[in-house]
Amino acid sequence: MSYFILIFALSIPLSLFGQSGASELEKNYQQFEQMKEDFFKSVINKKNLKPKLGALIRNLDELFEKTKDLELKKSKSDLSPEANQMALDLVLLEPLEQLADSKMDKKACKEAAHLNDLYESSPDDKADNRTKPVEKVIKKVCSK
Amino acid sequence: MKSIELSRSVLLVLGLCFSLQSFAQEACNAGDSRQRELQSQMMEASKTQPSVTQIIFKDYKLNETEAAEPCKNCSPPHPVVTNVNDIKGKILRYPHAPQLAFRDECLISANKNEAPTPQVSCKKNSAGKWQGTSSMGNDMCITKSFLKYQNAVISSFAGCAKIMGFEGIDYSSIYEKFSLESTFRPNYNSSNGVGSGQLVEIFIKDVQQNHRGVPFMKRIAQSTAPECEAAKIIAKKDLVNSPLRSDLCEFTRPGEGLERNVLYSLIGTETVWKKNLEPAMKDYLRAHVNHPKLSKIKTYVQTTAYGRGGIAEAKAAIRRLKGMTPDQFASTMEKPLRTRNGGLLNRYTSEIRARLNEIAARLPESISSIFKSAGGDACLTSF
Numbered sequence: 001m002s003y004f005i006l007i008f009a010l011s012i013p014l015s016l017f018g019q020s021g022a023s024e025l026e027k028n029y030q031q032f033e034q035m036k037e038d039f040f041k042s043v044i045n046k047k048n049l050k051p052k053l054g055a056l057i058r059n060l061d062e063l064f065e066k067t068k069d070l071e072l073k074k075s076k077s078d079l080s081p082e083a084n085q086m087a088l089d090l091v092l093l094e095p096l097e098q099l100a101d102s103k104m105d106k107k108a109c110k111e112a113a114h115l116n117d118l119y120e121s122s123p124d125d126k127a128d129n130r131t132k133p134v135e136k137v138i139k140k141v142c143s144k
Numbered sequence: 145m146k147s148i149e150l151s152r153s154v155l156l157v158l159g160l161c162f163s164l165q166s167f168a169q170e171a172c173n174a175g176d177s178r179q180r181e182l183q184s185q186m187m188e189a190s191k192t193q194p195s196v197t198q199i200i201f202k203d204y205k206l207n208e209t210e211a212a213e214p215c216k217n218c219s220p221p222h223p224v225v226t227n228v229n230d231i232k233g234k235i236l237r238y239p240h241a242p243q244l245a246f247r248d249e250c251l252i253s254a255n256k257n258e259a260p261t262p263q264v265s266c267k268k269n270s271a272g273k274w275q276g277t278s279s280m281g282n283d284m285c286i287t288k289s290f291l292k293y294q295n296a297v298i299s300s301f302a303g304c305a306k307i308m309g310f311e312g313i314d315y316s317s318i319y320e321k322f323s324l325e326s327t328f329r330p331n332y333n334s335s336n337g338v339g340s341g342q343l344v345e346i347f348i349k350d351v352q353q354n355h356r357g358v359p360f361m362k363r364i365a366q367s368t369a370p371e372c373e374a375a376k377i378i379a380k381k382d383l384v385n386s387p388l389r390s391d392l393c394e395f396t397r398p399g400e401g402l403e404r405n406v407l408y409s410l411i412g413t414e415t416v417w418k419k420n421l422e423p424a425m426k427d428y429l430r431a432h433v434n435h436p437k438l439s440k441i442k443t444y445v446q447t448t449a450y451g452r453g454g455i456a457e458a459k460a461a462i463r464r465l466k467g468m469t470p471d472q473f474a475s476t477m478e479k480p481l482r483t484r485n486g487g488l489l490n491r492y493t494s495e496i497r498a499r500l501n502e503i504a505a506r507l508p509e510s511i512s513s514i515f516k517s518a519g520g521d522a523c524l525t526s527f
Contacts, residue, residue, distance in 0.1 A: 029484055079464060079476065079481060081482045081483050081484045082484050083464070084460065084464060084481055084482060084483045084484070084489055085483040085484035085485055087460040087461075087463040087464045087489075088456060088457065088460040088483055088487075088489065090460075090463065091456045091459045091460045091463065092456055094459075111355055114349070114350070114353060114356070117346050117349075118346055118350060118420075118455050118456075119453075119455060119456040120346075120453065120456075
């Protein structure tokens with residue numbers, strides 16, 4: 001009887017950590033998404049792209065690292081869908097990073113747009129519209 | 145004694161007759177036996193001077209049919225690979241013509257898979273220009289000699305690319321991608337892509353961009369290596385006038401379409417490797433340079449990048465896994481890497497694994513046992 005009580009007592013904090021770990025992952029992910037959304041809703045132009053994007057990437061990277069630490073505490077081998085999504089979302093911002101680091105001339109604009117197109121290479125993926133927000137920013141920055 | 149002599153003569157006559165009729169009457173490995181357009185276009189191109197197909201026919205001795213000679217030594221044409229590590233050590237080498245890169249059985253088995261996909265039929269119009277029509281009714285016959293020709297095209301072009309210093313050329317990955325994409329049916333055409341490599345529009349454009357694929361195309365066009373004699377014919381033409389995705393025959397027709405498709409697939413893969421993937425894992429590659437799993441990791445990353453949505457997913461997978469040891473990296477790539485939005489970072493490698501299992505079931509036991517663990521590596525000839 002005492003054996004069962006012991007197992008029960010031990011399992012409570014473990015399962016609680018599992019739940020709080022999972023909700024913490026979700027919280028981080030939501031925060032990550034919100035930061036991205038705020039950036040895309042803001043006014044972006046040639047002048048402020050580099051500082052604004054730099055700040056965004058720093059914050060997103062920080063959250064990504066935090067999420068990986070949480071993930072490690074939760075399980076040594078399983079990779080969480082939240083951190084996988086964050087890794088993908090960070091890659092999808094690369095065409096903007098490339099543009100921000102360039103002269104932002106016609107050639108640089110064309111190359112950034114091409115990289116963005118490459119990140120959405122299949123007609124099947126187009127339903128996701130995952131490259132649309134970046135495409136809009138490239139157009140905005142490059143049209144002026 | 146006389147009866148033995150007589151049966152020998154009969155066999156010789158039969159062998160000769162078979163060799164004469166072999167290309168025209170050869171049974172289909174897949175497709176409709178009445179639709180022999182691909183075979184006849186290949187044969188027509190092989191007689192045109194000078195042409196890509198003619199060079200490849202000569203280099204790989206494709207006019208010399210095996211049926212013409214009675215079987216003297218009935219062992220397989222290439223040594224059966226029994227040790228996966230043997231193949232790994234040879235990954236940086238390439239087969240010299242007339243040796244082919246892939247074992248015949250592997251192409252024959254992969255080609256048996258069917259998908260309900262429209263196929264392109266190419267006919268010359270009144271102006272002498274090739275025009276393609278894409279329809280579900282064009283179920284072309286694919287013979288074993290036609291598969292051998294495709295094997296020769298890949299062997300020739302990949303050998304040229306290796307000589308030109310392309311570091312992203314991975315034979316195992318080429319076999320696996322083509323097996324999944326088109327099952328070596330070069331005239332498949334759908335929204336997913338065109339031809340053997342199922343090239344999508346952005347991939348074709350990528351090869352034709354000055355800041356992306358063009359420097360690699362130029363390297364081939366300017367090569368003086370005999371191994372590049374065939375590939376450079378197409379590279380030179382395309383540097384002057386690049387075809388569009390909508391020019392279906394330019395990416396499917398045996399003669400210069402099927403071949404262009406292979407060339408673009410190689411150049412595009414190298415472009416993505418050098419411009420996107422290698423920079424993302426340079427430190428990792430340097431840190432584990434002698435690790436036996438490194439080439440497997442390279443195959444996984446390259447095949448992931450080739451698939452739909454590929455490059456971004458492959459880069460995200462690198463970002464996630466580069467903190468791991470090569471053993472962990474490779475084994476994690478074999479499991480589904482789910483994303484929060486319901487996707488997979490390695491969807492393409494999962495699809496390839498499923499296809500390889502289907503192929504394995506049709507392979508002779510001597511290959512399938514290694515194939516199950518080594519995948520496309522088991523299909524490489526010994527070089």
